[in-house]
Amino acid sequence: MIHQESFLEFLHDMIPETSDRTSIEPGTVGPCHVGSDALIGIKRQQTNPTRWIGDSWQAFADVLRENGIELRESIAARGTFATDAGGTAYGMPHGVVIARSAAQVSALLKAAQQYRVPVTVRGGGLITEGESVAFGGVLLDMTGMSRVLHIDTDALTVRTEGGIFWHSLAEELRRANMDYLSAPLNMTSSVGGTLGVGGIDVNSPRLGCSADQALALQVVTPTGDIVECSDTLNAELFQRVILGYGQFGVITEATLKIRPYTPLRMHYFYYDSLRSAIEDLQMLDKNDASDYSGILTIMDCAVNLLVAFDSDEREAAFKANWQARLRGHGEFGFALCIAGRYALRPWKLGEAWFLFRRKRELFPELQRAEYMRDGKMVDRTVVFSRAVWKFWGGKQMVIPDLATSSEKFVEAVERGNKVCRKYFPHYTLYLVGIKLRPEHKAHYEMSCIPPDAEDWAYGCEFEPMIGGHVYSRDHLQSFKNAIYDIGVDLGGSYYRFGGMMKGYIRRVFGDEVVDRHLAMKRRADPAMILNRDVIF
């Protein structure tokens, strides 16, 4: 019988020094130390980062405790954060710290620099590629900092702590009859995490991504300085932290734009062609014809374009000027189309049954009476988020995505759709535009915003419905790679390019850009401790 410790020592000794346990240069993707030569002629790269071995952990832990920082080292505490929403990357931190204040985060990062201990920051943990999974070191749980500090209904701003869930922020804002501008349609995304990666809502075609709503931030830098930054104050830090994948600081507070709350009236148009639906979506966005727009598919022949409005006036203008130009059908008209389609293809009745079942289950969920008032949806994030988790959630989720300029978007989606078809029987595509802010061009470099996008960028998530099926990790990774290869081909970008997908970063952004950012990272974070291995 092998004892666990001696087995770990055995594993440690088995890893050749060349493929290296500790000396892989941060900023490079190392070879796979499990089987770097397993595929003849193809160099295998590691996907999960190497686990930090834990040198100097005890001295570091002692310093934290001397500073009054509670460090949890039990398996139960660490295991809570063993994976993220994707459920394919697993790792354990050596200890967990719940963030309580900027001063505490600062003390933690200073000690981490001194002892070279990696710190992985986690908000809602909803990312899927292992970016918020700690492979050793400290896991910093930012949800401990979830207070709303001040709502200014005159200036239309809110100051909040960075770990707060968008939903918790909405709960407080609604008591003041206010709302945030745009946030992911997932209630438990955190504000800080979202500002670091983007954040897309169905109103992003009009209002931009969540990251563009930030007016100012309080950031704890990797070396532990507490710095306020904005477009005018410490602008360079602001540029790097926004959409910076957590590489240049921990967002402890944020000032965000808000607006008066309005319920929204939804309209659904159904298409049997992705191309037509996308063209119509882009036409609406370009003409500012709606307040909200996006596409959600049940199948690639059952495509739902959703359009929504904050006011009766905007809705009336849409009906008068734009509705007739849409090529989509209403529900009844589309049902007739689908009936005709399957009457001519009786061998595809299984597909028709799937469509019918999906519609019967999903649609009532989007129109539950308790979330509607006078035909208007009162809580879009609650409605969509509950539906997302109910119908697409599970212990394993892969959601590769593509972001491109308007011009390349149809091709990207059609090619991605073919990949989905090859890998999974059922999947959903979620497509939405992002209005860009020219003055934020510097924020967008090496982010989810494609370098060639002007005015709008478009994103598509390709989400297989895994359900109770079991797929190997290789199958899921191959699927993601096939989607991401399209991004390289088209010169686009991705929303989820860190963690297990970081091998694509240099391919899609090029060495010059990545090396420049890596140099900045090294200057800001000399020991490379903050969210290491996530993108560099």
Added chain:
Amino acid sequence: MWGFVKNAFIPRRDHTDCSGCSLCLPVCPVWRQTRDISLTPHGRAKAMQQGEAVSVVAVESCTLCGACDPVCPEQIDLSGMTLKLRRQTEHPHAPALQARMDEKAAHPLTSQHAAAKWLPDQALSEHPELLARITDLLGARVTEDDGADIALALEAGVIIPAHRMQRFLAPLKGVKRIIVADGLLLKHLKKLLPAMYFVSLGEALSNHADVSHNLRATDLYVIEPRAYHSDYQRLVKHYDRLRAKHGCAFNLDLQRIAIPITSRNLPQRMGLMAHDDDAQARWALHGRSISRIVVESSEDGMALEKISDVPVVHLAELADHGVHVQA
């Protein structure tokens, strides 16, 4: 028959199915107060997924408000999971609770037949005037055995002796309608006697025309969360109809989950630790423009009276035109 067949094919969900979506966190009063995931259903499920024993503090911290149950997309019985953990935990006060139940079981009951009966909770029993008013409104007889010891044992995860349970349930058999004030007891009675008709005190009173007629658009109606969350799919529609008809606000969050006012963990329920309901009560009232608070639970009423400057009335008191302020 159909119900049995249908349920037989619904897979039972447990902690292994937790995907870590965190949807249970924003509705959890313990998380709101501590921001400590280990004290939430999410934390307990994840600890068990690691094969670890959940700490006693984490097991006892739950207030059993049940808010997590309806929001779990995996449909895990999260409060049931916590109760199961409590049953596996040795409770220092179990012998005292057992003795209390034994004592009650030994006490003979007089035979009382009634078409409808109701079980007040501990807090209501301390307000005889209100108790009488509710009895009158409901047209139901107060049960001789209120099951308060059983409710506490359920909460603590202490095994209820069969003879005590038998003594409690026997007078309820054959009764057409049973109204229960304690939400946790109601949930378990529904499971124990599935063929019988149980209803929460809040639902029973709010369906009474003399009561609901006096609800105002400027009222904050405070729903008792345990009963509400245990029958969420049906009751969310019931209260939405009340809102549509009378325009009153509810202690509901954006997910239509009831914000508990008195959220007490096990040591607080057992009287071993002081409780402080102020933070929760303040959150329920925060930013609301109201002229009166209407409560289903008198315990909630007492907590709200401490911090509110508008009148607090029990739902039953609305039948007296809602002007009587609770003592």
